Amino acid sequence: MESIGDYEYNTKDIIGHGAFAVVFKGREKKNPSMTVAIKCITKKNIAKQSLLGKEIKILQELTELHHENVVALFDCKESANSVYLVMEVSKFCDLLESI
């Protein structure tokens, strides 16, 4: 298990790949029934890291809206090579899988 603050994930549990990141299925350590999506962004894939900081700030502000159609950002952590975004699992991904 990889540890990201209060959350953890197994590198085998990949939900999806994007252009800049891999998204893993993870869980809260204290409450393992709480499933989360952990987006691991490799810093070297991002040309301007200041833009990533701005994007994270926008995600934090959107989270404060508590809107059902906006995926909440629970936590954000940084290591030497990566940035990790711990997010609510999107209900729309289930819909896509069922199509």
Ligand SMILES: Nc1ncnc2c1ncn2[C@@H]1O[C@H](COP(=O)(O)OP(=O)(O)OP(=O)(O)O)[C@@H](O)[C@H]1O
């Ligand atoms: N919060 C989430 N809940 C569930 N699945 C997710 C979540 N975020 C991302 N995913 C899945 O992981 C995949 C990769 O996501 P990611 O955000 O890295 O890239 P993308 O949105 O597909 O495209 P891009 O790389 O252009 O941003 C998505 O296509 C989706 O299937």
